[in-house]
Amino acid sequence: MTHPDQPATRDQRSFWEKPPIWLRALGIPIALLATLQMSDERGPLMGVLAGVVYGSLAIGLLAWDRFMVWGREHPLLDTLSFGPVMFLVLATLTPLSPMVCAAAAAGATVLFVVLKHLQRRRAPQS
Numbered sequence: 001m002t003h004p005d006q007p008a009t010r011d012q013r014s015f016w017e018k019p020p021i022w023l024r025a026l027g028i029p030i031a032l033l034a035t036l037q038m039s040d041e042r043g044p045l046m047g048v049l050a051g052v053v054y055g056s057l058a059i060g061l062l063a064w065d066r067f068m069v070w071g072r073e074h075p076l077l078d079t080l081s082f083g084p085v086m087f088l089v090l091a092t093l094t095p096l097s098p099m100v101c102a103a104a105a106a107g108a109t110v111l112f113v114v115l116k117h118l119q120r121r122r123a124p125q126s
Contacts, residue, residue, distance in 0.1 A: 018064055027058035034092070042091055046098070053084045079116045083109035 031054035039047025060067040071078040087105035091098060 021062075024061040024064055027061040031055050031058040034088075038088065038092055042098070046088075046091060049084070050088050053088055057085070075116065075120065076113070079113050080109065082112050 031051075034054050035047055035051040038050035083105050086108050087101050090096060090101040090104055094101070096104075
């Protein structure tokens with residue numbers, strides 16, 4: 001019980017700290033649909049790549065706690081995972097060639113890694 005002058009503390013995590021399982025499970029059909037669409041539009045090789053990338057993200061959503069801990073323990077690898085996702089998004093949404101999509105995704109990933117590094121340098125170490 002808390003004193004009336006002290007605010008009550010919440011015991012539960014917020015919605016985005018750990019989304020409900022039904023929302024995380026939606027990642028599986030979304031990954032499947034995105035993979036099938038990529039395979040139809042860009043061919044089987046791009047479909048396999050989309051399946052690997054989106055499938056691993058869907059599994060990561062189901063194992064949310066482990067996924068978040070891994071991201072904190074391996075910040076560089078977590079940031080580098082932006083690259084394949086960016087490549088697939090560009091390949092899905094634009095008519096650009098795969099080489100142009102790869103170059104744009106690589107450039108965006110380098111920029112993202114630099115920004116993340118600068119953010120981590122400025123953050124106070126506790």
